[in-house]
Amino acid sequence: MNRLVVPVVLLSSVLTQFAFAQSGLLKQWASAVVTRSSEYGADNWGAKQVLGEPNTMTYGDNGTAWASATRNGVPQSITVSFKQPVYASAVLVRETYGNGFVTKIFAIDPQGGIHQVWAGQDKTQPNYTVNFIATFPKTTYLVKAVKVVIDPNHDQNAYEEIDAIQLHGSLE
Numbered sequence: 001m002n003r004l005v006v007p008v009v010l011l012s013s014v015l016t017q018f019a020f021a022q023s024g025l026l027k028q029w030a031s032a033v034v035t036r037s038s039e040y041g042a043d044n045w046g047a048k049q050v051l052g053e054p055n056t057m058t059y060g061d062n063g064t065a066w067a068s069a070t071r072n073g074v075p076q077s078i079t080v081s082f083k084q085p086v087y088a089s090a091v092l093v094r095e096t097y098g099n100g101f102v103t104k105i106f107a108i109d110p111q112g113g114i115h116q117v118w119a120g121q122d123k124t125q126p127n128y129t130v131n132f133i134a135t136f137p138k139t140t141y142l143v144k145a146v147k148v149v150i151d152p153n154h155d156q157n158a159y160e161e162i163d164a165i166q167l168h169g170s171l172e
């Protein structure tokens, strides 16, 4: 038992800035934008709006979330990085408008290698802010960034908007 307890105590003292569950699971909000396919604005609806903790608390067209430049069209994506690289097991995408639009998620390792970790049908329903969580087998490589690909045509009458992105993973 002590072999388990000691490392957790040590890690938690080092990583006090991160949410750190008893299981050793780190949950980090995105800290920087790596790139994005487009953005509706440089400030409101800009890619930087996905950074940090959620701040869009109502469903709808809110400038505190990222929106692509056009309401509908070709696939869009946003790539964000995290302060602490981890062996990743899930990505949370906070959807706040046009919900149900995530199509693929890629994990990016510290050497820049790109790995698809999730693809499928996002069944998130509209009319509420929703934390869509894509889970996958824990990566065998560290993940420093993720790329979220969306379908802007999911809701023809809305922009597909993301308020925040969180990476779940562990240090071992």
Ligand SMILES: [Ca+2]
Pocket: 071, 072, 098, 152, 153, 154, 155, 156, 157, 158, 159, 160
């Ligand atoms: Ca749309």
